[in-house]
Structures are given as C-alpha cells and as structure tokens.
Amino acid sequence: MAEMSRVGRWLVNAGNARRSRRLLDSIGNRLPLPSSPRLLELGAGRGGLSALLQQRYRPGHLVVTDYDPRQVEAARAYLSGELGPLPPTIELRPLDARVIPFGDGSFDGVFAINMLHHVEAEHSEYRERPGVLRQIRRVLSPGGCLVFRDFSRTRDVRQTLRELGFIPLFEKPGWRGRYLGVFQSPS
Numbered sequence: 001m002a003e004m005s006r007v008g009r010w011l012v013n014a015g016n017a018r019r020s021r022r023l024l025d026s027i028g029n030r031l032p033l034p035s036s037p038r039l040l041e042l043g044a045g046r047g048g049l050s051a052l053l054q055q056r057y058r059p060g061h062l063v064v065t066d067y068d069p070r071q072v073e074a075a076r077a078y079l080s081g082e083l084g085p086l087p088p089t090i091e092l093r094p095l096d097a098r099v100i101p102f103g104d105g106s107f108d109g110v111f112a113i114n115m116l117h118h119v120e121a122e123h124s125e126y127r128e129r130p131g132v133l134r135q136i137r138r139v140l141s142p143g144g145c146l147v148f149r150d151f152s153r154t155r156d157v158r159q160t161l162r163e164l165g166f167i168p169l170f171e172k173p174g175w176r177g178r179y180l181g182v183f184q185s186p187s
C-alpha cells in the first residue's frame with residue numbers, strides 16, 4: 001500500500017462529487033438506516049460523498065477518514081465549502097482501514113467506495129481485505145449496512161462478506177468488473 005501520487009490524487013478527487021451523487025442515486029432509499037444514523041466513511045478522499053451523506057441522512061455522527069492526511073485536509077476544505085462551518089457531529093481524521101479504532105457496534109453504516117483494493121500492497125492481492133471486512137463487521141451495529149464499490153477482486157469481497165454473515169440488499173454490477181453493493185450485517 002502506498003499513498004497516491006499528486007496526479008493520482010487529482011484524478012481521483014476531480015470527479016469525486018459527481019460520482020458520489022450518482023452512487024447515492026443508484027442506491028436510492030435502499031439503505032436501512034435509522035434516523036440520525038452513525039456513519040463511517042473509509043478512504044473518503046476529497047469528501048464528495050461525505051457532504052452528500054451529511055445532507056441526505058443528517059447523521060448523528062459522521063466520521064470521515066482517509067489513510068492520507070492530505071486527503072483528510074482536502075475533505076475538510078471541501079466540506080467547509082459545501083456545508084459552511086462544520087457541526088460537531090462531523091469528525092475528520094486520518095485512519096488506516098486495516099486498523100479501525102472504534103468499539104463494537106459503533107456505526108449504523110460504513111462506506112468503502114473505491115478504496116478496498118488500496119489496502120493491499122498490490123491491488124490484485126487479497127491479503128488485507130478479509131481483515132478489513134472483519135473489522136467493518138465488528139464496528140457495525142447488528143443490522144447495520146456496508147456500502148462498497150470497487151473493481152478489483154469483488155467476487156472475493158462478496159464471498160468474505162457472505163462468510164461473515166452479511167446479507168446482500170442491493171447489487172449493481174458495472175462494466176469491466178466494477179461493482180456496487182449494499183450488505184447488511186447479521187442482526
């Protein structure tokens with residue numbers, strides 16, 4: 001795993017808000033979230049999805065994280081621009097998804113968009129992801145949901161989620177192996 005290059009960050013961040021809006025539109029009202037949900041976003045990048053999560057779900061707690069502190073600062077700037085002064089319910093912090101430092105059942109929803117493959121030394125490997133998925137399962141409340149999108153080894157991700165007891169609620173395969181899924185953790 002390595003931090004992205006400056007050009008890589010620019011490319012990823014440029015279309016982030018537009019892609020995030022499309023993603024939430026695809027999911028529609030299929031997320032079984034309580035009111036004022038507690039949400040965690042892993043590998044949030046520039047924060048385009050975070051801003052939409054705040055606007056659409058009015059979370060009681062929204063934790064916006066990324067491995068790269070520069071991305072966290074980019075997200076802070078973007079969110080402040082979109083939302084104005086940030087409420088105390090929004091927390092931004094650097095975080096490596098391989099070590100999720102929250103207690104069991106801390107969140108009603110976890111978002112991992114285009115980031116799971118980044119936890120591997122090589123994107124094609126599947127060594128670190130099972131551990132990350134186990135931690136996501138741990139920090140989700142019973143019945144909480146994971147939203148993930150990726151293009152790499154998604155068949156293996158889904159298999160691991162099934163082994164962990166997750167139930168698929170919504171699946172949208174895309175071109176060239178791209179995949180979007182909503183999975184509910186066991187109650």
Ligand SMILES: C[S@@+](CC[C@H](N)C(=O)[O-])C[C@H]1O[C@@H](n2cnc3c(N)ncnc32)[C@H](O)[C@@H]1O
Pocket residue numbers: 001003004012013016042043044045046065066067068071095096097098112113114115118119
């Ligand atoms: C391709 S970008 C996706 C950003 C955003 N979610 C989106 O869809 O536009 C991947 C992000 O994951 C972050 N990342 C890489 N390794 C990570 C890790 N181990 N834990 C958390 N985030 C990580 C990168 O810094 C980058 O911001």
